[in-house]
Amino acid sequence: MDDKLFKLLNQQYEDIVRKIDSYKAEIDQFKNKVYDRMDVVYKEVVNVRLEQSMHTGNHMRISDELKDHEKRIEKLESPSVTAHQIHK
DSSP states (O other), X not given: OHHHHHHHHHHHHHHHHHHHHHHHHHHHHHHHHHHHHHHHHHHXXXXXXXXXXXXXXXXXXXXXXXXXXXXXXXXXXXXXXXXXHHTO
């Protein structure tokens, strides 16, 4: 009787171990899918930040150019412009 009980318990134990291993494999597959999707999202965030940085840089450059043009226009439109100042 003890031998039958031992075999039954051993079989149940092996079944449980197989189920646990199966669940571990499913969890690993799920984690890999999640990480793969996170990688895609991370790359997109990096690309968006880079684009925003470049866009901001362009705006700063354009703003600086406009300020320079405004100074030159003010200088040209001022009543006391001499030929020497125009050529600067």
